[in-house]
Amino acid sequence: MGDLQPISAALEALLVDVSVIGVESVPLEAAAGRVLAEAVTAQLDVPPFDNSAMDGYVLRAADAGQWLPVSQRIAAGTQAKALAPGSCARIFTGGEIPTGADCVVMQERVQVDGDRALMPADIPTGDNVRRQGRDVRQGSILLDAGERLEAAALGHLAGQGITQVSVRRRPRVALLSTGDEIIEPGTPLKPGQLYNSNRPMLRRLLENFGAEVVSTVSVPDDYARTVALLTAAAAEADLVVTTGGVSVGEEDHVKAALEAIGQLDMWKLAIRPGKPLALGRLPRNDVSQARFVGLPGNPVSGFVGAWLFLRPLLGAMLGCPALTSLPAVTAKAGFATSTGPREHYMRVTLEFTPSGVTATAFEDQNSGVLSSCINADAFAVIPANSDIAEGDAISCLWLAC
Numbered sequence: 124m125g126d127l128q129p130i131s132a133a134l135e136a137l138l139v140d141v142s143v144i145g146v147e148s149v150p151l152e153a154a155a156g157r158v159l160a161e162a163v164t165a166q167l168d169v170p171p172f173d174n175s176a177m178d179g180y181v182l183r184a185a186d187a188g189q190w191l192p193v194s195q196r197i198a199a200g201t202q203a204k205a206l207a208p209g210s211c212a213r214i215f216t217g218g219e220i221p222t223g224a225d226c227v228v229m230q231e232r233v234q235v236d237g238d239r240a241l242m243p244a245d246i247p248t249g250d251n252v253r254r255q256g257r258d259v260r261q262g263s264i265l266l267d268a269g270e271r272l273e274a275a276a277l278g279h280l281a282g283q284g285i286t287q288v289s290v291r292r293r294p295r296v297a298l299l300s301t302g303d304e305i306i307e308p309g310t311p312l313k314p315g316q317l318y319n320s321n322r323p324m325l326r327r328l329l330e331n332f333g334a335e336v337v338s339t340v341s342v343p344d345d346y347a348r349t350v351a352l353l354t355a356a357a358a359e360a361d362l363v364v365t366t367g368g369v370s371v372g373e374e375d376h377v378k379a380a381l382e383a384i385g386q387l388d389m390w391k392l393a394i395r396p397g398k399p400l401a402l403g404r405l406p407r408n409d410v411s412q413a414r415f416v417g418l419p420g421n422p423v424s425g426f427v428g429a430w431l432f433l434r435p436l437l438g439a440m441l442g443c444p445a446l447t448s449l450p451a452v453t454a455k456a457g458f459a460t461s462t463g464p465r466e467h468y469m470r471v472t473l474e475f476t477p478s479g480v481t482a483t484a485f486e487d488q489n490s491g492v493l494s495s496c497i498n499a500d501a502f503a504v505i506p507a508n509s510d511i512a513e514g515d516a517i518s519c520l521w522l523a524c
C-alpha cells in the first residue's frame with residue numbers, strides 16, 4: 124500500500140496557503156460561536172468599583188471587635204456615602220464599598236441590637252472586598268484575535284458594555300452529495316436506494332466548526348454533471364465539500380472532475396476509515412480558488428474526515444487556533460485490536476476514573492456503521508501495523524468542538 128499518503132502530509136497540504144476569511148461586524152447577541160477578528164482591549168475595569176462579596180456589615184478593620192453604630196444601608200446599585208471612623212454600614216452582596224471602609228463581615232458573624240452592631244475581632248483588611256479591576260484591568264487585552272466566542276467570552280464582552288463585535292465572516296461551504304442511490308428523506312425508498320445521512324450530519328459538523336452551508340446539491344453519478352455542479356459550487360463558496368464518488372469505481376467521477384477543472388493536491392490516505400479522501404482546489408473565478416475536500420461516501424468516513432480535515436481547514440480560514448487541532452488524551456485501551464497499513468481512527472467512549480482514563484470501542488468499527496459515532500467521545504488513534512492489547516496506553520483525540 125505504498126501509494127497511501129501519511130495523514131501528516133495530507134494535513135500539511137491542506138493547510139498550505141489558506142487565506143484567512145474577511146471580517147464583519149455583528150451584534151453581541153448574534154456573536155455566539157463566531158471567531159473574534161481583532162483583539163479587544165478593555166475599556167473598563169471589572170468590577171468597575173470595590174464591592175462586597177457578602178451580605179453583612181462594612182467597616183474599617185481597625186474598628187473590629189467593638190459595637191459600632193450602623194450609619195447607612197448600601198444595597199447593590201446605590202451609591203455609598205463615605206464611612207466615618209468608628210462606624211459601620213449595612214451592606215449587601217455587590218454593594219459599593221464606601222470610602223474609608225476596608226473590610227466586610229458576613230452578617231452571620233455579627234450581633235445586632237437596634238441601630239448598632241457588634242463586630243467580631245481580628246477582621247483582616249480586605250476581607251470580603253472584591254477589588255475594582257480584580258477580573259479585568261482597563262487597558263489590558265480582554266480577548267485575543269482568533270478567540271471563539273463561547274459563553275464566558277461573550278460574558279466578558281458584555282461586561283465591557285460592548286454591543287457590536289468584529290468577527291470573521293463564516294466560511295461559505297457548498298455541500299455536494301454524490302451517488303445515484305442517495306435520495307432525500309421525504310421520498311419513499313425504491314430498491315437499491317438509501318437516504319442521505321451525510322448531508323445533515325456534515326451540515327451540523329460544519330456549522331459547529333464555524334462555517335455557513337450556503338448550498339446543498341445532489342450530484343448524479345455522471346462525469347459531465349459532476350463537472351458542471353462542482354464548477355457552480357466553487358463559484359459561490361470558499362470551500363466545496365463532496366461525499367462519495369472518490370474511490371476507484373467506474374461510477375466515481377469526483378476525482379477526475381476535480382483534476383479536469385481544478386487541482387488535486389492529495390488523494391488516498393493511510394487512514395481508516397477514509398482512505399480515498401481527496402484534497403484540492405477549484406477555480407472560484409478568474410482570480411481566486413475555492414478549497415476542495417472530497418470525503419468518501421461511507422458516513423463514518425465522512426464523520427472522521429470532517430473532524431480531522433474540515434475542522435482544521437476551517438480553523439485556518441477563521442484564524443482560530445482552537446479549531447486547528449484536537450486535544451489528545453492518553454487512555455487505557457478497553458479492547459484489543461490490530462491494524463494493517465492504515466492508521467485506524469476508532470470511535471470510542473472515554474471513562475474517567477480515579478485510576479485513569481479508559482477507552483471503550485464501539486463493537487462494530489465498519490465505515491458504514493454510523494451508530495459507532497453517535498456517542499463517541501473521541502477517536503482512539505491506533506498506528507498502522509500495530510497490535511494493541513487490552514490495557515495498553517493509547518492516544519485518543521477528544522471530539523471537543
Ligand SMILES: Nc1nc2c(c(=O)[nH]1)N[C@H]1C(S)=C(S)[C@@H](COP(=O)(O)OP(=O)(O)OC[C@H]3O[C@@H](n4cnc5c(N)ncnc54)[C@H](O)[C@@H]3O)O[C@H]1N2
Nearest residue numbers: 300302318319320321367368369370375398419420421424
Ligand atoms: N476496489 C476498491 N473499492 C473500494 C476501495 C478501494 O480501494 N478499491 N475503497 C473503499 C473505501 S475504503 C471506501 S471509504 C469507499 C469510498 O468510496 P466512495 O467515496 O467512492 O463512496 P461511494 O462509493 O459513493 O459510497 C460508499 C458507500 O457510502 C454510501 N453513501 C454514499 N453517500 C452517502 C450518503 N450521502 N448517505 C449515506 N450513505 C452514503 C454508498 O451508498 C456506499 O455504500 O470505497 C470503497 N471501495
Ligand code: MOO
Nearest residue numbers: 396397398424490
Ligand atoms: O476508508 Mo473506507 O472509509 O475504510 O471504508
